[in-house]
Amino acid sequence: MATFNALYSMGWQSMTAQKYALGVVGNNMANAANPNYTRQIPRMQALMSGSGNPGSSTGDGVWASDTNRAYDWFIQQQIMIEQGKNSSLKSQELALKEIDIAYNESSEVGLSKAMDDFFSATEELTTDPSNLTLRNMFLTSAETVAHRFRSLATALNNSREEMDNRIQQSVNNINSVTSQIAELNKLIARSDRNGEGAGSLWDQRDELISQIAQEANVSIQKDENGSIRVLIGGQTIVAEEWSAKLATKRDENNDGLSRITLNDNSISLDITDDITEGSIGGTLKIRDENAVSYLESLDDLAYTFIQEINTIHSQGYGLDGQTGRNLFTPAAIAEGSAFSMTLSSDLKGNPNAVAAAMSSSATAGDSSNAINLYELGNQKFFGGTQTFSEHYYNQAGLVGNHIYSSQVEVGIQQKVLDEVSTTRAAISGVSLDQESADMLKYQTAYQAAAKFIGTVRELSQTLMQLV
Amino acid sequence: MIGQVTFNSHHMSMTHSIRDATEQYDRALLIATTAKKVNALGDDPSAYTRILAGRSLNQKLSDYQKTAELTRTEVDQADSVLSTVVDILSRAQELATAGANESTYNSSDRIALAVEVNELKSQLVMSVNARHNGRYIFSGTLTNTAPYDATGVYQGNEDTRKVIVGEGYSMDVSIPGSKIFNGTDGGVDIFQAMDDLYESLSVNDLPGIQSGLGRISTAVSQVATQQSLYGAKSAELSALKSYHETRSTQVTSEISYDEDADIAAAYSDLTRFDTVLNATLQVAAQTANMSLLDFI
Numbered sequence: 001m002a003t004f005n006a007l008y009s010m011g012w013q014s015m016t017a018q019k020y021a022l023g024v025v026g027n028n029m030a031n032a033a034n035p036n037y038t039r040q041i042p043r044m045q046a047l048m049s050g051s052g053n054p055g056s057s058t059g060d061g062v063w064a065s066d067t068n069r070a071y072d073w074f075i076q077q078q079i080m081i082e083q084g085k086n087s088s089l090k091s092q093e094l095a096l097k098e099i100d101i102a103y104n105e106s107s108e109v110g111l112s113k114a115m116d117d118f119f120s121a122t123e124e125l126t127t128d129p130s131n132l133t134l135r136n137m138f139l140t141s142a143e144t145v146a147h148r149f150r151s152l153a154t155a156l157n158n159s160r161e162e163m164d165n166r167i168q169q170s171v172n173n174i175n176s177v178t179s180q181i182a183e184l185n186k187l188i189a190r191s192d193r194n195g196e197g198a199g200s201l202w203d204q205r206d207e208l209i210s211q212i213a214q215e216a217n218v219s220i221q222k223d224e225n226g227s228i229r230v231l232i233g234g235q236t237i238v239a240e241e242w243s244a245k246l247a248t249k250r251d252e253n254n255d256g257l258s259r260i261t262l263n264d265n266s267i268s269l270d271i272t273d274d275i276t277e278g279s280i281g282g283t284l285k286i287r288d289e290n291a292v293s294y295l296e297s298l299d300d301l302a303y304t305f306i307q308e309i310n311t312i313h314s315q316g317y318g319l320d321g322q323t324g325r326n327l328f329t330p331a332a333i334a335e336g337s338a339f340s341m342t343l344s345s346d347l348k349g350n351p352n353a354v355a356a357a358m359s360s361s362a363t364a365g366d367s368s369n370a371i372n373l374y375e376l377g378n379q380k381f382f383g384g385t386q387t388f389s390e391h392y393y394n395q396a397g398l399v400g401n402h403i404y405s406s407q408v409e410v411g412i413q414q415k416v417l418d419e420v421s422t423t424r425a426a427i428s429g430v431s432l433d434q435e436s437a438d439m440l441k442y443q444t445a446y447q448a449a450a451k452f453i454g455t456v457r458e459l460s461q462t463l464m465q466l467v
Numbered sequence: 468m469i470g471q472v473t474f475n476s477h478h479m480s481m482t483h484s485i486r487d488a489t490e491q492y493d494r495a496l497l498i499a500t501t502a503k504k505v506n507a508l509g510d511d512p513s514a515y516t517r518i519l520a521g522r523s524l525n526q527k528l529s530d531y532q533k534t535a536e537l538t539r540t541e542v543d544q545a546d547s548v549l550s551t552v553v554d555i556l557s558r559a560q561e562l563a564t565a566g567a568n569e570s571t572y573n574s575s576d577r578i579a580l581a582v583e584v585n586e587l588k589s590q591l592v593m594s595v596n597a598r599h600n601g602r603y604i605f606s607g608t609l610t611n612t613a614p615y616d617a618t619g620v621y622q623g624n625e626d627t628r629k630v631i632v633g634e635g636y637s638m639d640v641s642i643p644g645s646k647i648f649n650g651t652d653g654g655v656d657i658f659q660a661m662d663d664l665y666e667s668l669s670v671n672d673l674p675g676i677q678s679g680l681g682r683i684s685t686a687v688s689q690v691a692t693q694q695s696l697y698g699a700k701s702a703e704l705s706a707l708k709s710y711h712e713t714r715s716t717q718v719t720s721e722i723s724y725d726e727d728a729d730i731a732a733a734y735s736d737l738t739r740f741d742t743v744l745n746a747t748l749q750v751a752a753q754t755a756n757m758s759l760l761d762f763i
Contacts, residue, residue: 035475100507112519112523113522116526116527119527120526120527127534127538130610357608364602364609365606365610365628366608367629371631371637378634392519393520396519397512398512399508400507400509400510400512404510418483422479422480425475425479426471429474429475429476431474432474432758440763
């Protein structure tokens with residue numbers, strides 16, 4: 001049978017438990033809009049009788065010992081994976097759109113238009129090959145072609161450098177959180193040992209891991225003591241209280257752009273090829289695959305253009321009767337041809353040197369070589385498959401296809417991430433309606449416990465009046 | 468959707484819906500305001516490359532049209548010069564016919580005819596030294612050199628000037644004066660024929676005059692034949708210009724099909740997506756205010 005003391009204690013403990021639960025509800029409500037918050041559920045435990053009251057079977061009330069987190073480990077991992085893919089695709093889309101701007105064809109001032117104008121000027125030159133105005137127009141159009149090749153190559157190179165800057169920034173972002181995760185691992189392990197709730201620490205750690213997942217492909221493993229091991233591309237970067245740093249180093253074989261290493265004391269491990277997702281993975285793909293192939297294709301076009309135009313131009317004669325002069329500065333190899341394309345010094349500012357004629361004796365009205373130059377625009381090169389323009393259209397079309405695909409993939413991936421994020425928010429987020437109902441519940445329970453204490457007091461007064 | 472609707476899951480759903488509706492609206496807005504359905508490489512890569520190729524072809528066709536028109540004016544001028552030459556030669560033919568008339572003309576009359584023949588030759592030299600846009604028409608490719616000196620000796624070369632008037636088609640614009648007026652292909656040298664006629668008339672050489680009459684007659688048909696070639700060139704250039712114009716219209720239409728938006732559909736889409744966006748925003752605003760807290 002319960003004593004008055006036990007009854008008072010039961011009522012008081014119930015009031016304490018309801019107050020604790022109300023506190024949890026209040027905290028949940030306060031964090032309703034916090035996207036990283038995991039809803040906490042008060043753990044109410046019925047106190048079993050027997051503590052000094054043998055024979056009692058009614059129990060000793062309630063005790064709010066702790067909180068549970070509304071957390072789904074699987075969903076959390078899914079979010080990380082989908083965030084990595086999403087960031088990768090978005091960074092690819094961003095980089096490709098920058099490249100699209102570099103091509104600048106929509107405003108009709110791109111390389112395609114410049115080549116059209118060059119052949120147009122060549123055609124016009126055939127109508128009056130000794131006309132200095134037309135010769136100057138021809139030289140200007142040739143200079144414009146060279147300028148467009150250089151501009152596009154420079155823009156692609158700048159774009160690669162900009163991507164490299166973003167990779168370095170991402171590496172800095174990762175480094176700024178790995179030591180924090182290790183510190184949180186330490187605090188969580190200690191809280192778990194001491195039996196203290198560590199809900200907000202878990203949330204903080206999840207948020208930090210999520211930040212890394214946006215930069216690279218991350219996987220996580222749970223350790224026994226509540227710590228989480230974080231791996232990037234299969235390489236451990238955080239384990240319990242230990243964390244490593246990432247660094248970048250110049251790769252002289254890749255235009256001095258960065259490779260990524262994982263550093264711990266004197267050990268430096270190159271993990272560049274292991275990073276396939278996240279903004280780093282996506283950016284690396286465009287920087288080292290797409291942009292490089294676009295540059296190679298552009299160089300191929302520039303090299304062939306220079307070679308073929310020079311071959312024809314050098315066999316013709318200028319108004320001064322001279323022959324053997326190149327229109328463009330010759331390129332020794334294809335690599336870098338676009339970036340360094342210029343009008344040859346023989347032709348620069350020297351319209352008389354334009355080799356429109358095929359013989360030195362009849363230069364004034366002889367447009368034979370100008371016609372040969374013009375016909376180059378209709379000839380197929382690159383293994384006899386494409387004209388200069390067709391080669392460029394294919395290249396621009398390929399860039400367009402990559403942009404189009406990335407846009408479609410970003411759209412699809414965004415939906416997947418939306419779904420997983422919404423699911424996580426449904427599981428771990430706060431419903432104000434539910435918290436309001438819980439608030440009423442705990443308020444009522446608190447009032448009932450207070451009423452109970454009043455009733456016990458009345459009972460004890462009744463007993464005292466008997467004396 | 469799993470489990471309950473939480474504050475954040477509701478917020479996310481609304482945010483995603485607003486984002487999707489805004490993206491649709493922005494796309495429709497871009498199409499409606501630019502009147503183009505392809506604005507960047509990534510919008511429709513295959514259409515974009517066709518547009519680039521179409522623009523390039525149109526530029527070529529425009530060049531061909533311009534060249535055909537410019538060349539036609541030159542060819543027409545050459546035709547006109549040859550017409551004048553035929554007139555001059557016809558007059559010489561008349562003079563030769565008169566001079567060959569044994570009974571009507573005496574030697575002093577023939578000297579008077581010879582003076583006129585000499586004047587006609589000067590007119591001939593002046594006519595065939597015609598220029599188009601500063602370039603001599605009949606001096607082959609030596610367009611800065613007058614084809615004939617004052618005595619009628621050819622100064623040009625045997626080459627022909629060419630211009631591009633179509634894809635893979637370069638046309639011979641000029642015919643060297645030597646071929647037309649000096650008969651280098653086996654015809655009559657009209658300047659020599661005029662000189663010989665002048666000489667025969669001056670010295671009252673009747674057989675010479677009759678022979679000269681024959682050569683002048685041949686010269687008239689020789690020049691008329693070359694004139695007809697210029698006429699044919701002029702007609703061909705006009706036809707080519709029309710052909711390129713028609714083709715250009717067709718290519719422009721093809722570019723338009725790939726590039727231009729259907730304006731009615733674009734505005735209809737814009738209105739539709741505007742309505743969707745407004746509805747989404749209203750739903751988001753209204754549902755955000757619903758809470759049990761309002762009732763306790």
